[in-house]
Structure formats: C-alpha cells, structure tokens
Amino acid sequence: MNDRLNARLSALPSLDRLLQEPRVQEAIAAHGRALVVETLRAVLARQRAELRKAASANGSASSSEHLVPRLVEALEASLAAFARPSMRRVFNLTGTVLHTNLGRALLPPEAVQAAARAEAEACNLEFDLEGGGRGERDTHVESLLCRLTGAEAATVVNNNAGAVFLALNTLAHGRDVPVSRGELVEIGGSFRVPEIIAAAGCRLREVGTTNRTHLRDYERVLKERAGKGEGAAAAVLRVHASNYAIVGFTASPTDAELAKLAHAHRVPFVSDLGSGSLVELAKWGLPPEPTPMQALRAGADLVTFSGDKLLGGPQAGIVVGRRRLVERLRRNPLKRALRLDKGRLAALEAVLRLYLDPERLAERLPTLRLLTRKPDEIEALARRLAPAMQGFCGEAFVVEVAKCSSQIGSGSLPVERLPSAALRMKPVSRKDGTRHLQSLVASLRVLPIPVIGRVHANAVWLDLRCLEDEAGFAAQLRKSP
Numbered sequence: 334m335n336d337r338l339n340a341r342l343s344a345l346p347s348l349d350r351l352l353q354e355p356r357v358q359e360a361i362a363a364h365g366r367a368l369v370v371e372t373l374r375a376v377l378a379r380q381r382a383e384l385r386k387a388a389s390a391n392g393s394a395s396s397s398e399h400l401v402p403r404l405v406e407a408l409e410a411s412l413a414a415f416a417r418p419s420m421r422r423v424f425n426l427t428g429t430v431l432h433t434n435l436g437r438a439l440l441p442p443e444a445v446q447a448a449a450r451a452e453a454e455a456c457n458l459e460f461d462l463e464g465g466g467r468g469e470r471d472t473h474v475e476s477l478l479c480r481l482t483g484a485e486a487a488t489v490v491n492n493n494a495g496a497v498f499l500a501l502n503t504l505a506h507g508r509d510v511p512v513s514r515g516e517l518v519e520i521g522g523s524f525r526v527p528e529i530i531a532a533a534g535c536r537l538r539e540v541g542t543t544n545r546t547h548l549r550d551y552e553r554v555l556k557e558r559a560g561k562g563e564g565a566a567a568a569v570l571r572v573h574a575s576n577y578a579i580v581g582f583t584a585s586p587t588d589a590e591l592a593k594l595a596h597a598h599r600v601p602f603v604s605d606l607g608s609g610s611l612v613e614l615a616k617w618g619l620p621p622e623p624t625p626m627q628a629l630r631a632g633a634d635l636v637t638f639s640g641d642k643l644l645g646g647p648q649a650g651i652v653v654g655r656r657r658l659v660e661r662l663r664r665n666p667l668k669r670a671l672r673l674d675k676g677r678l679a680a681l682e683a684v685l686r687l688y689l690d691p692e693r694l695a696e697r698l699p700t701l702r703l704l705t706r707k708p709d710e711i712e713a714l715a716r717r718l719a720p721a722m723q724g725f726c727g728e729a730f731v732v733e734v735a736k737c738s739s740q741i742g743s744g745s746l747p748v749e750r751l752p753s754a755a756l757r758m759k760p761v762s763r764k765d766g767t768r769h770l771q772s773l774v775a776s777l778r779v780l781p782i783p784v785i786g787r788v789h790a791n792a793v794w795l796d797l798r799c800l801e802d803e804a805g806f807a808a809q810l811r812k813s814p
C-alpha cells in the first residue's frame with residue numbers, strides 16, 4: 334500500500350513543470366509570480382495531504398487522470414477567491430436608507446469626483462493660493478458651513494463621535510458636564526454618551542430623571558462652585574436622543590431656556606444633534622428633524638452633527654458655532670489626531686455646494702432622493718422585478734409585491750416610517766419554513782453583488798426604496814440557478 338502511495342506522490346507534477354503550463358503563465362501575468370508560486374505550493378500540499386488521507390483510509394484517491402488541469406483549476410479558484418476585494422458593493426434592500434453596517438450615506442457623483450481628484454493629484458489642502466503661505470484645511474468648507482447654518486465659524490473632524498469628544502475635551506477637561514438622564518443614550522453600540530464624556534476627561538453630572546428633567550435640575554449643578562469663583566461645571570451638553578423616543582409624561586427645557594441658563598453661569602451650551610439636516614425635511618413631506626440652524630438660533634454655542642447621516646455626505650464630524658470656541662477646538666492637539674483627510678474634505682465641500690441650490694437637492698443628493706422616492710414608483714419597480722425574482726426562487730417560494738415601511742436609519746427618527754414597497758418571498762410549505770427562509774437569504778447574499786434584505790413575519794422582504802440599478806439587479810437574478 335505504501336508503495337502505491339509513494340508512486341502516486343512521485344507522480345505529482347513538480348512546481349517547475351506546473352509553472353510551464355500556459356494557463357499558469359497567464360495567472361502569473363495577472364497576479365504576479367510570487368503569489369502564483371505560493372498558491373501552487375499550497376495546491377500541491379493539499380493534493381499530497383489528500384493522497385495520504387485516502388491511503389490511510391485504505392480508500393482510493395481520485396484518479397491521477399487529468400491531474401495537471403485539475404491542479405491548474407484549483408490554482409485559478411484559489412487566486413480568484415484571494416483577488417476578490419474584501420469591501421464590495423452590495424444591494425441595500427433592508428429598508429433602512431442610512432444603514433450604518435452598509436456604509437450609510439451614498440455620495441453624489443460630484444463628491445465622488447472631487448474626492449478622487451483630491452486623492453490622485455496634489456491639491457491646496459493646507460496651502461493659501463492667494464498669499465502663498467500655509468493654509469488651514471477647514472477653510473475649504475468653513476464658509477459654506479457658515480453660510481448654510483448661520484454660524485460664525487466651523488470645523489470638521491473624522492466623525493461626529495470625534496466632534497463631541499473634541500468639544501468636551503477642549504471646553505470641559507477635568508470639569509463637570511451636566512446632562513439630562515433622558516439623554517444618556519447609546520447610538521449604534523459604540524457611541525455611548527457617558528463613555529464619551531469620561532473618555533474626553535470630563536465628569537458626567539446626571540441631572541433630572543429619565544422622562545422629566547427641569548431647568549432647576551441643571552441650575553443646581555451650575556450653582557456649585559469649584560473654588561475661586563469658578564463653577565464646577567464647564568459646559569452644558571444636550572444630546573439629541575435620536576434613536577429612541579420618550580413619550581407620555583415627559584418634560585425637558587427648550588434649547589433657548591438651556592442656552593440662557595448656561596450663559597447666566599458663563600458656560601457654553603453644546604448641542605449634539607447627531608443627524609443634522611441642513612434643510613427643512615418637512616418641505617418634502619418627511620418627518621421633521623432638528624436642524625443646526627434652529628439650535629444656533631436658540632442660543633447653542635456649539636452644535637455637532639455627522640457628515641454621513643441626513644446631510645448625505647462623507648463620514649465626518651461637523652462643529653458649527655462661536656468663533657472663539659471653534660478656535661479653541663482647533664488649537665487642541667487632538668484636532669490633529671481627529672482631522673479629516675483630503676478625500677473626504679473634498680467630498681464634503683462638493684456635497685455642501687449642492688445645498689446652495691435646494692430646489693434641485695432632492696434629485697442630486699442620493700440620500701434625499703431615496704428618502705423622497707414615491708411609494709407608487711417603488712411599487713411599479715417591484716412589479717417589474719417580481720417575475721425575475723420568482724424565477725430565481727423557484728417553486729419553493731411565492732413572490733409577491735407587498736407594502737412595507739422604510740426607515741431613515743442611523744439613529745434618525747426611529748418612530749417615523751416611510752411608506753414603501755417590497756418583494757416578499759414566502760415559503761410555499763409551512764414545513765421547514767425557517768430553513769427555506771435562511772437558505773434564500775444565504776443565496777441572495779452570495780450573488781456577485783450580494784443582496785441584503787430582512788426576514789420578517791415568515792417571509793424574506795426586499796424593500797426596493799434604495800434600488801436604483803434595476804438592470805444590474807435583474808441581470809444577476811437571471812444568470813443564477
């Protein structure tokens with residue numbers, strides 16, 4: 334038996350012999366010699382292991398016929414799997430427009446081009462083209478942000494968590510920050526208000542209760558003295574409880590009341606909006622969301638919000654407000670650690686420019702375009718795609734067009750829903766229903782452009798609100814088994 338194994342092992346082609354194969358040569362041209370040699374070694378090692386295993390189990394190993402083509406095929410499969418990028422395009426048919434796990438806001442072409450140019454070529458990132466001296470990277474977006482929000486000054490960092498962190502660390506390091514117990518929220522699992530306050534080196538002073546917080550609750554903390562006339566509190570923080578709603582017996586002071594109280598005690602009022610919309614969403618029939626403009630008008634000294642939530646831009650944290658405070662933020666060494674890179678800065682500038690023409694915004698800004706898509710249009714799309722989906726699912730499922738409701742996502746407006754339409758796939762037989770659902774979800778996920786939907790009420794739902802590439806979606810359904 335050992336003799337037979339030895340004969341088979343020595344019948345394996347050598348690495349050099351395989352490297353002569355024309356298809357291996359092609360692989361070298363595509364992937365480079367080093368990777369091909371390394372992969373071929375692994376393929377041969379796998380083959381040897383298989384032969385030994387078959388010999389010890391006293392079974393028969395696969396025949397040595399067509400051995401070379403089979404090894405070459407194994408090489409090609411390994412290389413193809415390795416060459417596939419880890420980060421790939423998907424179809425977000427979850428019904429959540431700003432889906433944190435699926436990349437949040439989609440950039441308009443203007444922003445994509447601006448980012449690509451900034452990345453590929455030298456640019457005046459920190460260079461003053463007029464005077465010829467050193468420039469400041471915030472200048473590329475500051476005047477646009479001031480114009481759009483009415484703020485005196487603006488600065489941008491890596492994300493909104495970074496913006497809140499920088500503001501607190503700059504204004505209140507080592508001191509107290511009163512926050513309402515109703516606003517100690519967690520957003521997306523990793524941003525938790527108490528933890529960010531502690532990480533910024535500040536002491537959280539919880540005030541009020543979960544459902545009701547009064548002005549006097551803040552006042553009690555603001556009246557405490559640290560010594561030498563200085564208050565213990567260094568800023569009042571308001572956090573927009575964006576991803577949940579407290580309803581019923583509730584109370585909280587208005588922004589204007591909080592600002593007035595903070596100013597009476599000579600501390601800034603900082604408002605973290607999370608998802609700052611720069612337009613009144615009600616104009617498009619969408620649920621209203623507090624805007625940075627409103628917060629500033631009510632007296633907030635600094636307002637922080639994300640670039641890639643309702644704003645519809647790249648990941649960024651935006652701070653707008655008083656010039657004196659924004660300048661203090663810029664001087665904090667952490668600003669450098671949190672700064673925004675040139676690609677996203679260029680993309681943000683391009684997105685902000687679209688806001689200068691609000692009338693065309695809903696066509697040009699993908700986030701707003703998807704949020705304002707008409708249910709009738711989505712339903713018509715579902716009707717056109719239902720037959721192809723039925724073909725893809727086979728007889729085990731009934732495919733129907735069903736009404737559903739989309740969410741804005743990313744912590745916005747959790748209680749408000751947008752009427753939409755979905756392809757709904759229900760298993761025909763009740764038996765093994767869950768297994769069928771899971772296998773359909775998995776086969777959608779392994780398509781060339783993975784399709785991500787959701788399982789609800791014993792069916793797979795694909796909310797078509799965010800499907801704009803109808804042809805691309807339909808084509809891969811037809812090609813698949």
Ligand SMILES: *Cc1c(COP(=O)(O)O)cnc(C)c1O
Pocket residue numbers: 492493494495497520524572573574575576605606607608638639640649650743744
């Ligand atoms: C989303 C959100 C954050 C975090 O913003 P990122 O841009 O995700 O870092 C902070 N605060 C609030 C209120 C939010 O909604």
